[in-house]
Amino acid sequence: AAPVVAIVGRANVGKSTLFNRIIGERLSIVEDIPGVTRDRLYATGDWNGVTFHLIDTGGIEMDESDEMENLIRVQAQLAIDEADVIIFLVDGRAGLTVQDEYVAEFLRRSKKPVVLGVNKLDHFSHHAQSYEFYSLGFGDPIPVSAEHGTGTGDLLDAVVDLV
Ligand code: GDP
Ligand code: MG
Numbered sequence: 001a002a003p004v005v006a007i008v009g010r011a012n013v014g015k016s017t018l019f020n021r022i023i024g025e026r027l028s029i030v031e032d033i034p035g036v037t038r039d040r041l042y043a044t045g046d047w048n049g050v051t052f053h054l055i056d057t058g059g060i061e062m063d064e065s066d067e068m069e070n071l072i073r074v075q076a077q078l079a080i081d082e083a084d085v086i087i088f089l090v091d092g093r094a095g096l097t098v099q100d101e102y103v104a105e106f107l108r109r110s111k112k113p114v115v116l117g118v119n120k121l122d123h124f125s126h127h128a129q130s131y132e133f134y135s136l137g138f139g140d141p142i143p144v145s146a147e148h149g150t151g152t153g154d155l156l157d158a159v160v161d162l163v
Helices: 015-026 074-082 098-110 124-136 152-162
Strands: 004-008 031-033 041-047 050-056 085-091 114-119
Touching: 004 015, 004 074, 015 041, 015 050, 015 085, 015 114, 015 152, 041 152, 050 152, 074 098, 085 098, 085 124, 085 152, 098 124, 114 124, 114 152
Parallel strands: 004 050, 004 085, 085 114
Antiparallel strands: 031 041, 041 050
């Protein structure tokens, strides 16, 4: 079966924009399957000859009154469980947030391979803003602009290296 790649991150980092960008411009779409909710969408495509399923998840919400296990929306957890590789997306303009740290902890527990994309770095001059995300412990942060489509090829190269 084709490997499953899930885009995971807190709300508003640009997951859906990245999903649409990848599907729209970088992947040849084999099929589109509407998800069970509007926040969870699947597509199938290939990159450099590797076919995979891509999942766009809803954001992971942080509720300080709840246990960690309750912080993840069910669909995001399901996507993580299903995934062979996870694209962990953060917002390079906003910088590292407590929510990102919560997501990171969840992903560490999943023990799935993670590629870290730092989104909203729309200009090359902003790429240094990705460095602070090294502290999340997922290796080299990859600067991307889902809106402009820059860096998404590097991100997918890293993904297919892990499948
Ligand atoms: P999601 O909640 O993680 O799915 O995030 P969305 O894809 O809905 O995007 C949230 C907001 O960030 C929207 O207003 C997008 O237009 C904006 N956004 C997404 N990607 C980029 C980007 O690369 N650069 C900039 N400047 N804004 C972006
Ligand atoms: Mg979304």
